[in-house]
Amino acid sequence: MTNSRSSASPEAPAIIPAEKAFALAAEGLVKRFETVTALNDFSLHVQAGEIVGLLGPNGAGKTTALRMLAGILTPTAGRVSVNGLDLHADPLVAKQHIGFISGDTQLYHRLTPREVLRYFGRLYGMAEDLLAGRIEQLVSELEITSFADRPCRTLSSGQKQRANIARAFLHQPDVLMLDEPTAALDVISGRFIIEAVRRARAQGGAILFSTHIMSEAEELCDRIYLLHEGSIRDHGTLAEILARSGCNNLTEAFLRQALQGREN
């Protein structure tokens, strides 16, 4: 986007060697809206083949963080790199590596899932023949066939979210960001998405998964960041976090962190 004024030049990507190992890395992100600080000193990294959970209650700053990581919002301070590319210096190239889904994202009502996929494929600069093949592959893999040619406004939320996943997977991004993707879904549709995310990890994708559902995080994530009131309170594997907090499950560990934060 034009948030960054320098233009993208695919020939000369800005390489940040120190972060090259990480598919996604954020360093010291700060986001202020007028007087409110939504996110403070937020650092995070995700490696290829790893699902990282961003866990926090409503209003913790998860969506703000993910939007900055996806290049939709410009951070007040700090930087984001995607596969070593500086997201805000080189947004057009860096965004090619990102797939983004959020729970509230809708599709174009009057287009069919197939048309939506074709549209985004073109925006991502995919070649037409490659795109056609990729669409067919996703339509069958994600079981979209039965509703692939119906206008999106006639689809159920589960179907919509499946089409949305197809859209996010379409350009084969190395980094997937999911912002509470199961929020509005029933158990079966939710499960379907979890499985899709697992498959993406198996294929070497780096996945950042935000949720406020603790059990989902426990089940799915290799590492977890606990976010509360705009700053990260703890991070590590599930076992590490539980050990540090001395709790039996993530919910209790989280509550303890949250209360500690308040006492401090």
Add this chain to the structure above:
Amino acid sequence: MRWHIIWTIFRKELTEALRDRITLVVLVGLPILIYPVAIFSAMQMSKHQSAVEDHRVFKVAVWGVGADGLFDWMRPATNRVALERWVGIEEPLRKDFETGRVQPPTQTNASPERPNLQLGNRSMKLATEPEDAVLKAAREVVSRRQADAVLIIWPGFDEAVRRQDSGQVAVYYDSVIPQSGQAWARLSGQLANYREQLRQDRVHQRQLPSGFVRALDVRGDDVAPIQRQLSDVFGRALPVMLIMLAVVGALMPAVDMTAGEKDRVTMQTLLCAPVRSLEIVGGKFLAVWTISLLSAGANLVGVGLTIGKIASALQVDMVHIGALVAALGLLLPATWTIAALFLAVAVLARDAKDAGNFLGATTFGVMLLVAVPLLPGVELDAWTCCVPLVNVSLLIRALLTGNVGVPLIFLTLVTSLAYASFALSLAARVFGREQNLLGGPISWRSFLRADGQGAPVATPGFALLVFAVAVAAMFYIGLWLAPYGLMVILLATQFGGFFLPSVGLSSLRKLPLRETFSLRRPHWRSVLGSVLVGLTASVTLAGLVLRWTPPPESFLREMQEMLRLGSDHISLWKLIPLIALTPALCEETLFRGLLLSGLRRWGALASIVLTALCFGLLHGSIYRLLPTFVLGLILGYTVWRSRSIYCSMIIHCLNNGLVAFVVWQSQGQDVDIKSVPWSLTLGALLATTIGLLLLRGPKAVSDAAIPEKA
């Protein structure tokens, strides 16, 4: 800016919009149906109405005695005026009439009509005037519909007519009641005829020549053919209509594609994709424009065909198919201005409701501007063609009546395009801001400010803004300094209009001057190449461009006049700094400096062509456009390739200097620049080409990819 992305977005938006059946029906289907239906039913109604009117017999109460001659005159059934004596009159008033006690009102206490049968002048009665009994009684009768009008025969009527004096009558009617008004119209006509009859009788009796009472026979004839009269009427109505049609067509899609997208939560996904906001806005603009054009076009065709049908039924050759096509063509500037404006406004809205409100207010403003040409005396000229919407509106009218020159048409189109581009670049700015997604309030200051982090670079928006400042400055300096002569205008325009705004605004914006203005020491081969190009470009241009598109003689003389700065005896040491050095410094600073680096992100081809186009446009004449455009291409390429503005300054200076020198040497005689021999032309072309091939970057730099930051 990538055109395939814009095209993709445009296609998707159009598909979506066209799938919305309601939009389609309302915008395109309805107009085609509604005009014939509305106009034909209105015609049928009025035909029916006038048929009824024609056969209606108006009942007129006659108060007063005598006037039998008048009764006889009115009697034939074809007059369709039924006179009835004493209808609705109160007994005492009738007595007063019979005894002759009633007097006609005096001049100060005037009745609606002066009582001496003077017809036609309707005087407004003031409420404070005392009313007499006759008027009151007559009003009663008319408003109770006992009669359509009351005809008063003032006492002494017969006597006066016999004396060959003025017989006095008055007609009381109520203009608010349509039937009463019509009764007055018909009655006054009949009375006028009666008066004419009396007059002829008197002339005849006295055996006077027929011209006696009509000492001067005056007749005025409108020489304008009916078509021109009609196109004048249309010329006033059509701009308003076309722009309102564009408004109707653009309103819904503009809301739908911006605020609607926010409402439907699809914006976030779009902003995730690797596309620039200018590309998104560009695609959406094309879609809004297309729909607006479709809708307005459908409306126009509906109206045009219906009026054409009516005109052919009336056997008036009024609506040519050519005029319809021309009007459709005129829709282009109207719709692109409106589409860009609406899109820019709708982008600011948080949701569709907001957008509706914003655009409602905008439409009001649009109506005000569009109505300006309806004012008497407002014509398309160098001033009005710079006012957005007013210019398009005036252009449509001027084209219909056929009194407008090519330069004004051209200037109007250019300014309307410039306003549209400006609106779009603002829209793109808003689109790129996160408030757009979050729906927060947007401060106008924030999006006029440089955004993004790191070292600032000139943006296309900023560069075009400075160009707009330069155009405006040139225009006003030319107007205000006209009395001081060409030399003053030239210096003021070059330094005050081009140089200072470029350098000043760039410094204000803290742009790095070296990068922005390509202030780099050129490679020696570039210097050599530039000298070669500078010495031969003018011959090449004259030999090729002017040969194919020869300007008129008058223009060439004007140019030579200008190149001598309006004087035959100007010395060369004055001429060269003014004609060669000054433009080389000032114009290059603006065009190959700021504008080229500002547009750089759009790629080599786009930025060079656009810069050249701006350069050509700024020379303010359609005849100079092509040569200056080609020179602009050469200069732009030179700076792109050599990465040094000094190279283009060398070319510009040598080129202008050479032309000025040739004109100066001719000492007031016309220089024939159109007939450069082919051998010389080809030689110059070869030298220019070699010069361009010699250009090199300062160091070993690959061809097109010039890094943003050195």
